[in-house]
Amino acid sequence: MLQWLLDEHIARSTVEMLRDLGYDVKWIVEEGLQGADDEVLYQLAVAEQCVILTLDSDFGQMVCIRSDRLAGALILNFKPRNTEECNKRLRGVLERVGDPTDRLIIVSRYRIRVRPFSAE
Secondary structure: OOEEEEEOOOOOHHHHHHHHOOOOEEEHHHHHOOOOOOOHHHHHHHHHHOEEOOOOHHHHHHHHHHHOOOOEEEEEEOOOOOOOHHHHHHHHHHHHHHHOOOEEEEOOOEEEEEOOOOOO
């Protein structure tokens, strides 16, 4: 089953929406890792083969330059006006793109970019 790791800036309603959709979700807030360094979160995602959902574009750079791969990364590259906008956009991305595994997905307000992880 696909497991997600959501950073601390993702709202509780988004956590609940993904769980309602049947996903296994770990939220940094519930894990007690608020304020943890990006490296700690990246290593956790690699170790547990999670797809990271974040607002932090630094993860996109990490995915591109590192050899240790996480399951996938979905970066919301815009500041949502509210949690409803975030949830609606995320749901639309998942419907359009499908399984985020082995992909870097960068979502702006009006565009979705999908970059498959290169074959190792």
